Amino acid sequence: MPGKIHCLLQRVDAIGMDSELHFPHVMFSGASRLDWTEPGQHPENFFVALKESGWHHTSYESKDPILVSQDKVHFVVTYSRRNSANEVLSMHKNLWVVIRTGERWKICLRSY
Helix, strand or coil: CHHHHHHHHHCCCHHHHHCCEEEEEEEEECCEEEEECCCCCCCCCHHHHHHHCCCCEEEEEEEEEEEECCCEEEEEEEEEEECCCCCEEEEEEEEEEEEEECCEEEEEEEEC
C-alpha cells in the first residue's frame, strides 16, 4: 500500500495521492496536529517547493510493519529525497497508520 502513493508522488500527482488517503486524515509534525477533512489540502506550491529544493525523486528505504491486525497496519516508513544525481538531500522516518475501508487500504495517519 505505501508503494502506490510513492508512484503518485514521483508523477507529481496530488489528486492521485489524495486517493490513497483516508479522510479525515491526521498528520503530526512534532507536537503539532494537522487535520485534513477532505482531499485537496496539499499546499498549492507543494511540488514547486520540492523541486526548488533540488528534489528529483523520493526513494523508500524501508517500510516496516510494526503492528498488524486484520484491518489496520502501523508502518515505520523511511525514505530519502534525492536529486537528479541520486544524491541524498534529506532522510525521513515516519509512522504511518493504514486502515482498510471496504476493500481499500488507505493511509489515515502520518507522524513525522
